Amino acid sequence: MIPIPPAVPPNSSESSSIAAERLKKQRTASVVLYAGLVLLALWVVRDFIVVAAWAAVVAIALWPLLHKIAGFRWFKGRTTLLATVFTLVIAVLVLVPVGLGLAQALREAHELSEWLRDAQENGIPLPDFVNRLPFGVPQITAWWQANLAQPLRGSAAMKGLHSETVMTLGRHFGARAAHAVMVFAFMLVTLFVTFQAGPRLSGSLLKAARRVFGDSGTDLVEHMATAVRGTVSGLIVVGAGEGALLGVAYFATGVPHAALLGLVTAIAAMLPFLAPIVFGLAALWLLVQGSVGPAVGLAVFGAIVVFVAEHFVRPVLIGSSTRLPFLLVLFGILGGAETFGLLGIFIGPALMTVLMVLWTYLVE
Template identity: 55%
Template sequence: MNTRPADNPEAYSTALTGRRWASAALYAALLLVALWTAREFVPAIAWAAVIAISVWPMLQWLEQRRPFRDRPVLLALVLTSLISIVFIVPLLMLAAQGIAEADSARQWVVGIMRTGIPVPDLIGHLPFGAVQIASWWQHNLAVPLSSSPLASLIAAHGMHGAQAISVTGALGARAAHAVITLGFLLMALFAMLTAGPKLGAQLTAASRRAFGGEGASLLQRMARSARSTVVGLVVVGIGEGVLLGIAYFFAGVPHATLLGMITAFAAMLPLCAPIVFLGAAAWLFVNGSTAAAICVAVTGVVVVFAAEHFVRPALISGSTRLHFLLVLIGILGGAETFGLLGLFIGPALMTILMVLWETWVR
């Protein structure tokens, strides 16, 4: 016999609460099963979400323009195509340049193996340690590799033919997986951009229903955090690549444009740009261009210091109202925990922490 609400309000309330908990448990179980099923594609979907959040203001602006008004599919197709060009064209350029330079690199390595690397003149003018450094260089780097003490170490860790074939096959499989993942990422991005305002309204309504008015506000602040992090990492990285690319060009570094692109990609990651420009400075130093090497190193240190300590924190923390220390913890901790995707997830998590703290101390 069913109990009516008017007959026993307390029993009806208990039954209603039980049904709600059962529904919540069912929804959570279905969500976990769905995530487990799509676990291989979750990173691609997350990257698509980050990119969609980053270009959302542009999407909203273009929706009001005449060519794209009431044409969400066309707008999503144009934006997805532009973003794919941004992803694919630099990679193709790097691959083409790498293939073109493969023979030169091989000849350079063969030359080093035959003749060694001569001791730079600057070592003889060092205020201290010149004799020891020159002696070590002469015995390890300035002689042919076949007679160098380093040759046995390299040979001990060398690969046999079967191992090389195995490694090559593994690299090919990883490259194929990366291409498939990139294709799925672009398809997911197209679907998100096609949904447009409808998707945004649904996410806002879902967060409001789950967490109340604070949920919608939290979702908006997380979106702003992800967007500002993209601007801080990508835009500042591109700026560093352009400035250091100009320095490479005037210093006489070969393929300055390509190296500038590599620097831009490295600068999007914390503390990776110095690896590139110090490597370029070392190449100039080894080849006798001491003044150019010093100029590249000093320029790189100044550019990276200004970008990492002033420009990037201002862009990221300014729009999210996060302290610089929280931004740094979010970026570095996110990268350590979640990989590249953590660069954007970390600051968003710090934003959640800040919102919860502000709510608690009110």
């Protein structure tokens, strides 16, 4: 019998390198597949990303309060009831001021329509303050008498009020308003689901961040949440404070619709340097009516309130929670608003916090 030579064992190092290469290719293919699926999913829900982002901002801002109230005896173990109460409160806080503002705007629109009709028939009389101007009274009076004091029925400006451009602007405004209502409705639904998920959702997010990025990823997520929470507190608290103080000033100086104007000032004050536009227009109205002292007083008081709020209160509220310098806070708010719109006001400081955390990791 002819002996059969033993089989040559495969090269173990060669087989291990082949297996490693195969595993590397599989991981690469998995990453590509997962990335493609994620991008496809984001493309499918692209119209709702802004809705989810708004819901995330509100949820992050209210999360400590939600966690505290969840420990009360009435809400313990009743996550659906707690989510319903929080969602309804947010809806009321938004819809009531908006409804009051719309009702007042409709009343003002009726008065404006009556004024325009009277201007068409009788013209616009010369304001009394023109005669009190230090110079240019004859020239302004002559121009006014020639252009505005006569009936404006046939003027180009009045014809333009009935043109196709105005109708187009009206349709565009209606479409934007309908889109805003839809976004708000979907945001409330998303917010309800987020509140209902409760601690389970936050725990899953932190667990996923730790699994993908390690402990540094968890710290980064927590820093970003703190930045969003501090930004919301700084913007809303400062805006509400400025609106309340200037609302009192509007009432004291005799500005009409002081409460509504205070609400508009509070909303404008949530964006840096917009509140002066509102109280500046109110002061200008007082000046036109001949109330020079109240106009100057309102302008000076508003400037002081805005200066203190923007340079001391807001940086402390936002910067102390995020440990960001004032300049980064300002850049984050303004740059975020320019890039992402109103939502960017809250995203910008969070991104600045990421840069600050990364810089801290590099220099330590």
